[in-house]
Amino acid sequence: MSRVAVGGFQHETNTFAPSKADYAAFEAGGGWPGVQYGEPLFAAVEGANIPAAGAIGALRAAGHSLVATAWAAASPSAQVTAHAYERIAGELVARLKDALPVDGVYLDLHGAMVVATFDDGEGELLRRVREAVGPRVPIVASLDLHANVTRAMIERADALVAYRTYPHVDMAETGARAARVLDEMMRSGQRPEGGFHSLDYLTGLPSQCSFIEPCRSIYRELEAIEQKEGVTLSFTPGFPMADFAECGMAVFGYGANAKRAVERLHRIVADAEPRFALELHSAPDAVRRARNRGAVGKPVVLADTQDNPGAGGNGDTTGLLRALIEQKAEDAVLGLLIDPASAARAHEAGLNATVNFSLGGKSAIPGDAPLNGEFTVERMGDGRFTCTGPMFKGFRMTLGNMALLRSRVAPGVRVVLASRKCQAADQEMFRTLGVEPRRCRVVALKSSVHFRADFEPIAKEVLVVKAPGPALADPAEFPWKKLRTGVRLHPLGPVHA
Numbered sequence: 001m002s003r004v005a006v007g008g009f010q011h012e013t014n015t016f017a018p019s020k021a022d023y024a025a026f027e028a029g030g031g032w033p034g035v036q037y038g039e040p041l042f043a044a045v046e047g048a049n050i051p052a053a054g055a056i057g058a059l060r061a062a063g064h065s066l067v068a069t070a071w072a073a074a075s076p077s078a079q080v081t082a083h084a085y086e087r088i089a090g091e092l093v094a095r096l097k098d099a100l101p102v103d104g105v106y107l108d109l110h111g112a113m114v115v116a117t118f119d120d121g122e123g124e125l126l127r128r129v130r131e132a133v134g135p136r137v138p139i140v141a142s143l144d145l146h147a148n149v150t151r152a153m154i155e156r157a158d159a160l161v162a163y164r165t166y167p168h169v170d171m172a173e174t175g176a177r178a179a180r181v182l183d184e185m186m187r188s189g190q191r192p193e194g195g196f197h198s199l200d201y202l203t204g205l206p207s208q209c210s211f212i213e214p215c216r217s218i219y220r221e222l223e224a225i226e227q228k229e230g231v232t233l234s235f236t237p238g239f240p241m242a243d244f245a246e247c248g249m250a251v252f253g254y255g256a257n258a259k260r261a262v263e264r265l266h267r268i269v270a271d272a273e274p275r276f277a278l279e280l281h282s283a284p285d286a287v288r289r290a291r292n293r294g295a296v297g298k299p300v301v302l303a304d305t306q307d308n309p310g311a312g313g314n315g316d317t318t319g320l321l322r323a324l325i326e327q328k329a330e331d332a333v334l335g336l337l338i339d340p341a342s343a344a345r346a347h348e349a350g351l352n353a354t355v356n357f358s359l360g361g362k363s364a365i366p367g368d369a370p371l372n373g374e375f376t377v378e379r380m381g382d383g384r385f386t387c388t389g390p391m392f393k394g395f396r397m398t399l400g401n402m403a404l405l406r407s408r409v410a411p412g413v414r415v416v417l418a419s420r421k422c423q424a425a426d427q428e429m430f431r432t433l434g435v436e437p438r439r440c441r442v443v444a445l446k447s448s449v450h451f452r453a454d455f456e457p458i459a460k461e462v463l464v465v466k467a468p469g470p471a472l473a474d475p476a477e478f479p480w481k482k483l484r485t486g487v488r489l490h491p492l493g494p495v496h497a
């Protein structure tokens, strides 16, 4: 039996997004549990599809005793403030030092954190953790598939293990896999050899989905190589919205044959470049197609990808909603529109009241503005419910005041309002206000890919929509400044000079 310190600090940073992640954002959690210190960490993540939950289960099953340090996550946004970083990382490292001696450290990290005062949030955290435990104690971290893995992260951790699915249905499973790697290291007292190789092109989020090509095949090949070579392999397509030198895709692995396995997988991902191309629809075109093809029982699902709160959007742009209303779509619903002021106004007005709203458009996104009009308040809620879809299963949501509005000029269009940022990736977000997504013809979601886990099974088809928002689907459209030179800004696209 070994003594293992457990902690976590997750943030996915879109450096081009409008709002930073301050300490309050980690207290709120954005759909994840709020910041946790010490023992309560265990109960906070238990039973949810969260990496730390999977790791804790696997470490306990292996008979180890666990010490909780700190765990925190926030909605993706612009940089983590220096204050939030120092407070959370400070607690994590201080509690780790209090817990010494330990035989191993497991960390639940995202891998794409940029701090207001430096670029590599995880590289710095791993440096501090390494400094605290010394060179001999193994440190293993699980990572999101959207990690922008840096050389510093690779050097300071003994192993990094990333998700293999997008939508991330394997978060807890990945935590468990990382825990088994750590367990093996503690038992054998040996460090596996590592291999790492970054790629020189970026890919937009919608084309990184593991349900579709080329990622579906890449992850299949990854598992085949892993088996054949007896290694642990990861492929991270990265988060192409973080302007720093090492942003992008990478392949890495551990084991005696790690270098050879990494080179093989790297070649496969390099060769897949043309197949990462994206098909995007304008909002008016997408709505037109959805109106024609959607049917009650088999809706067309529209992904408002560029305002995805899971990629740094505030979930309040109105481009797609405007197109739904202009074309008077029928049996249509859009969610979640994050607008606490409008949600409060709906609660003040009361059930069945028809009043003027100025919906969304509050993030100063180019090409976006509030949508003004009369809406009827059809339902209200307190934003408390538990998700049931394959990805967010067990997540206990606290989205604040929620309301279901119906447009007066386009009575077939309804909007689900929430007060706290969260990606629309679970049908319970609609059911909590009495909307059954399957009974709609058009379902518009502020999400890039995660929605597919719960919504694709009910969808006639999925269209990815390009409407105003800060999470640009084509990385070549961002004004990159710090990215390393020589990277193609989208598949086969322009080279960053």
Ligand SMILES: [Zn+2]
Binding pocket: 144, 145, 146, 168
């Ligand atoms: Zn992710």
